[in-house]
Amino acid sequence: MPIYLYWGEDDFALEKAVDSLRDRILDPQWANFNYDKISQALPDAVITALNQAMTPPFGSAYRLVWLVDTTICLHCSEELLAELERTIPAIPESSVFLLTTRSKPDGRLRSTKLLQNHADIREFSLIPPWKTEELLKKVRQVAQQVGVKLTPAAAELLAQSVGNDTRQLWNELEKLQVYAGIPKGLPAAPDQAGVSQEDAIALEVVAALVTSNTQNSLQLVSAIGAGNTAHACSLVADLIGHNEPALRIVATLIGQFRTWLWVKLMIESGERDERAIATAAEIGNPKRIYFLRQEVKDFSVHQLTLTLPLLLELEVTLKRGADPISTLQMKVIELCQLYQ
Incomplete structure (x- = not known):
């Protein structure tokens, strides 16, 4: 799907998702020609982004157009809505159009409904601090991505220590990755819930190394x-x-x-x-x-x-x-x- 809408207040998680999409979409040799990052603060930012998304990419792979901090899901004029309705369904498969915003899209707006029909919408909201099970699930998920194995007790302590700070969670897990001598880029670890005590980083290590x-x-x-x-x-x-x-x-x-x-x-x-x-x-x-x-x-x-x-x-x-x-x-x- 060539259109994505990422929204939420977890800036770090959203940025990681954008980096992952960019690395997956762009050919490094043509990235300078096929990547446009357009701020909503610029005049006619939405129109500029739509025009760039309609432009065929140079060389191989895809074009990525990123409209940052868009407000079209909060308020949208009739003229701009007409342009969105005309252009979005026609964006070629060779272009990826990414929109990001910290605010929750207003589901009552026609512009939001248009994106719901054509875009892959992903939420990056901060987990409430009191939802401890969700925080623990997030720790296990990121630990698997980083390739770090944790005992259940160590995972719980890490969740308590970093709370809903995704940036700190990644930083602490990368610190533990270095401590364990795990090279970066290894395949993800298996499900953390089934990690054996012998193979995993223990509670004592997390207590000693993690800022709490x-x-x-x-x-x-x-x-x-x-x-x-x-x-x-x-x-x-x-x-x-x-x-x-x-x-x-x-x-x-x-x-x-x-x-x-x-x-x-x-x-x-x-x-x-x-x-x-x-x-x-x-x-x-x-x-x-x-x-x-x-x-x-x-x-x-x-x-x-x-x-x-x-x-x-x-x-x-x-x-x-x-x-x-x-x-x-x-x-x-x-x-x-x-x-x-």
Whole structure:
């Protein structure tokens, strides 16, 4: 299919997909002649991209035209829509037309519906920090691509450590690849779930080599839940000192407290079925409910209910440009007092 639409906020994963498509499509000897990267910010960017896509490639292989940060799936004039409807079905098989955007396409627009009929649409959204099973699945998927074998415990720790930061995940796995002496470009490793302890990188190696900012964010959650103000403020300083983005810290806090609230609400309502609790809390593995029960037993629904508005207020304040460390520490003190 000559038309692709990639969208989502996971910039690194999207860039990797674009690189893979470019390497697959273009003949290296003719790449300079057959590759056009066009920014939406340029005048008549869409028309220019469509014209280039209609141009036959030089030499062998294909032409690749990449329209970056397109807005046609968010708003599209009647004149531009008419041009899209005329040109997109006629793009030759020798050209590949790629459109990328961080925003979710508006399914109500005719331009989006046109692409749904003619394009291969792929989503590159960030996995919510609280969806631990999806994060673990992503670790196994990328580890297989890199060629690194991990024990189940090592894969879980890596998922906890990097969270939904795809760039860090690749960087850490490439670091582990070097440690294990695995040459780049080897065939992918087999399914990580079936890796033997002898062949795989162990938990201890991941703990020693992997930067664990997200794990420290989870430690911050625990410190707040314990009402330990001094330790919580120290963890905030450590996280900011290690260049962990403040909004990512907040996302981890919101995710964990949200999970705790759902589990506590279900328990308080008398629900005993772990699968039902897991479904309500969006937890992929019902076996985690046993441990979550222990974590929330000393909390009240009232405490957890008051926590989320405070965290949302913190998120808004940071997005307005407040100083990260002082803002985080002030709100962390307020949260710790709630759990004392």
